[in-house]
Amino acid sequence: DAKTTQPNSMESNEEEPVHLPCNHSTISGTDYIHWYRQLPSQGPEYVIHGLTSNVNNRMASLAIAEDRKSSTLILHRATLRDAAVYYCILRGPFYNTDKLIFGTGTRLQVFP
């Protein structure tokens, strides 16, 4: 299973942008890059995913390096509600490989 590497923790002030990095040097050509987050005492929540091109949605943006060996999740204006553990995950496209392999993630703290 392909692995990802993320910093253990990051800090931000409210209303500032946050860039959460992820390295995935062993990514295969068919792996999608998924991001989930887990707020305290809740289940993981889908944030965004992409394959090669940068992606935007209402929650965040995903910037994917040209060689696909790294990516960055961008929260444009952090709020207190964004304090969570963020997981960068590689996900295969087939049923028998369709499992999210969660690493240790990045714990994001947001200060008022």
Added chain:
Amino acid sequence: DTAVSQTPKYLVTQMGNDKSIKCEQNLGHDTMYWYKQDSKKFLKIMFSYNNKELIINETVPNRFSPKSPDKAHLNLHINSLELGDSAVYFCASSQTVGSPLHFGNGTRLTVT
């Protein structure tokens, strides 16, 4: 309306007992999963089902038996509970392979 609901939310039981955790999704999704989050917060897939058919069994002891009576339900039965089974168990669903997962809020199982 809750998309993925698990019952019970908390479960405290003694070693050797048999217990079940129920999961229901009202999203019309084809695929359902069970994940386990241990005391160190690692999230690991246990099973996935697609249209009631077992797709992934991630080397889970056979004391754990998932049952999918229909597409909307995936229950988890655990026999002869052990101390090491104490964890938070999350149910999830997705529309199809590669689609975002929707997680429930978890069942905290404590084995004494």
